[in-house]
Amino acid sequence: MHFGSFDAERHWRPKDLASLPQLADPAADRLVARMDEALFAAAAPGDLLITREPVSPAQRHALEDAGFGCAHRHAGDRDEAADVEHRILDSTDLTLLVGEFGTLRPYAVLPTTVGLAESAGHAGTVPPVESVARVNGKAWSSRLGARHRLPGAGRVVRSAAELETAVRSDAEEGCSVVLVKDTYGVAGRGTFEVTSQRRLARLVKHLRGQEEEGLRVEFVVQPRYDREADFSSHLRIDPDGSWQLLGVQSLVNAGYRHEVSGPASRALTSTPRSPTHAEAVNTVARELAREGYFGPVCIDSMTLRDGSWVPVLEVNARMSMGSLNLGLDERVREHGLRSHLWQEDAAVADGFTADRFLEALRAEGLLYEGGSTPGVLPLVSGSLAAPRGRLICTALCAPESFDSLRASARSVASSVGVTLVGAT
Amino acid sequence: MSSATQFTQTEARVRGVLAEVLAGKIPPEQITVDADMVQELGLDSLQAIQFLLRVEDEFDVELDYETLSLDHLRSVRYFTAEVLGRLVGEK
Numbered sequence: 001m002h003f004g005s006f007d008a009e010r011h012w013r014p015k016d017l018a019s020l021p022q023l024a025d026p027a028a029d030r031l032v033a034r035m036d037e038a039l040f041a042a043a044a045p046g047d048l049l050i051t052r053e054p055v056s057p058a059q060r061h062a063l064e065d066a067g068f069g070c071a072h073r074h075a076g077d078r079d080e081a082a083d084v085e086h087r088i089l090d091s092t093d094l095t096l097l098v099g100e101f102g103t104l105r106p107y108a109v110l111p112t113t114v115g116l117a118e119s120a121g122h123a124g125t126v127p128p129v130e131s132v133a134r135v136n137g138k139a140w141s142s143r144l145g146a147r148h149r150l151p152g153a154g155r156v157v158r159s160a161a162e163l164e165t166a167v168r169s170d171a172e173e174g175c176s177v178v179l180v181k182d183t184y185g186v187a188g189r190g191t192f193e194v195t196s197q198r199r200l201a202r203l204v205k206h207l208r209g210q211e212e213e214g215l216r217v218e219f220v221v222q223p224r225y226d227r228e229a230d231f232s233s234h235l236r237i238d239p240d241g242s243w244q245l246l247g248v249q250s251l252v253n254a255g256y257r258h259e260v261s262g263p264a265s266r267a268l269t270s271t272p273r274s275p276t277h278a279e280a281v282n283t284v285a286r287e288l289a290r291e292g293y294f295g296p297v298c299i300d301s302m303t304l305r306d307g308s309w310v311p312v313l314e315v316n317a318r319m320s321m322g323s324l325n326l327g328l329d330e331r332v333r334e335h336g337l338r339s340h341l342w343q344e345d346a347a348v349a350d351g352f353t354a355d356r357f358l359e360a361l362r363a364e365g366l367l368y369e370g371g372s373t374p375g376v377l378p379l380v381s382g383s384l385a386a387p388r389g390r391l392i393c394t395a396l397c398a399p400e401s402f403d404s405l406r407a408s409a410r411s412v413a414s415s416v417g418v419t420l421v422g423a424t
Numbered sequence: 425m426s427s428a429t430q431f432t433q434t435e436a437r438v439r440g441v442l443a444e445v446l447a448g449k450i451p452p453e454q455i456t457v458d459a460d461m462v463q464e465l466g467l468d469s470l471q472a473i474q475f476l477l478r479v480e481d482e483f484d485v486e487l488d489y490e491t492l493s494l495d496h497l498r499s500v501r502y503f504t505a506e507v508l509g510r511l512v513g514e515k
Contacts, residue, residue, distance in 0.1 A: 021489045025469045189469050345466045387463050421466025
């Protein structure tokens with residue numbers, strides 16, 4: 001049984017933490033609230049998915065035709081601001097329905113998830129939320145990295161003064177750009193690039209003001225590394241602490257935001273490095289289990305141009321876009337295809353409907369309809385709303401065909417009113 | 425130099441800053457003074473902060489983030505007039 005909010009970090013972040021300079025973006029928040037539709041990718045036939053909002057019937061039919069259907073209910077028509085967990089909990093019918101399913105597969109475990117599990121008769125099937133919140137903080141993974149001497153681990157700072165010292169230290173060692181990361185920042189929100197003394201002074205002043213208001217400073221300071229490639233390792237930890245590596249995904253980020261997850265080159269994990277990939281994953285898994293966490297895990301790593309690597313950039317103790325793509329990939333490999341999940345921002349014209357996009361893809365012979373014929377499958381319809389939206393699709397094809405298939409899908413999207421920024 | 429000319433030069437500098445932030449994503453020629461930075465040019469919240477920080481460097485001013493939102497980034501023209509214009513004028 002699948003459900004879950006995609007803005008989990010917001011729920012885990014303590015209210016008394018100081019924040020980096022940021023601008024409110026309600027449109028982006030509304031968009032993220034629709035992304036739970038992507039959980040169709042994680043559900044098998046016979047599973048149940050409860051989404052926060054209704055899903056377009058055309059979208060559901062397209063998923064079913066492609067072989068990704070499952071039982072579906074939505075928790076819409078309730079308190080507009082409430083997340084899906086609260087909406088389910090507030091509905092006797094949905095809570096009873098959840099109780100009928102043997103296993104909960106939340107996208108992430110939030111405080112409400114624990115209450116929901118208890119109400120549905122699944123107490124103890126999700127880890128303690130305090131553990132979940134702790135291990136999802138970048139401060140936790142940075143301390144883990146430091147403790148195990150993993151290369152590239154960030155430094156945790158607890159005051160504006162400490163931050164200033166740490167950034168100056170990295171700069172003096174030759175780092176032209178030093179990153180300051182909010183411990184619960186996600187998708188680029190919560191990363192600050194320090195590129196000059198002036199910018200450092202600006203940030204320190206901003207944080208001192210918050211310290212004077214009584215807020216607590218906790219950030220991670222890290223050089224901006226000379227990236228060669230990003231990748232993510234996906235594992236599942238069982239309640240008894242045993243774990244298994246499910247797979248590795250290549251990762252392309254736009255800035256600091258996820259853009260593409262796809263098949264990973266074997267060289268990413270087999271190249272001899274210190275520590276080895278297996279050692280790093282084992283270290284993180286053992287530490288997570290020691291903290292009482294069980295469930296899905298995504299470890300983000302990076303290889304550098306100098307041949308070294310940063311084994312633990314961050315740990316996401318939840319599902320992720322990479323894990324969703326890994327699940328899709330496993331289901332289409334029997335057809336000789338690979339899954340490439342991508343997302344990108346778009347300007348959406350008034351009057352656009354996801355149905356038109358599906359029709360246009362079908363008309364062009366681009367819509368994936370199951371089997372071994374390559375195609376594109378939109379994964380989220382609710383994120384394509386005027387005026388700002390996000391296109392979230394998978395291209396099911398051979399890796400060498402991904403770029404051309406994505407370009408064709410972009411062209412079709414544009415023809416029906418979804419203009420992708422920077423698409424060429 | 426007339427104020428109208430000065431205003432245009434300021435817009436050009438703002439546009440130059442924006443082009444740096446969006447480098448590789450948007451061809452500079454697409455960045456017109458009236459293009460919506462968020463909806464048309466795809467400036468996201470992280471890039472918006474980078475843009476504002478670079479504007480501070482470029483114009484030697486200090487912006488008040490608490491009072492700003494993505495809505496202030498409607499266009500180069502709007503931002504220059506409504507946010508930057510006052511600060512530059514005050515200097």
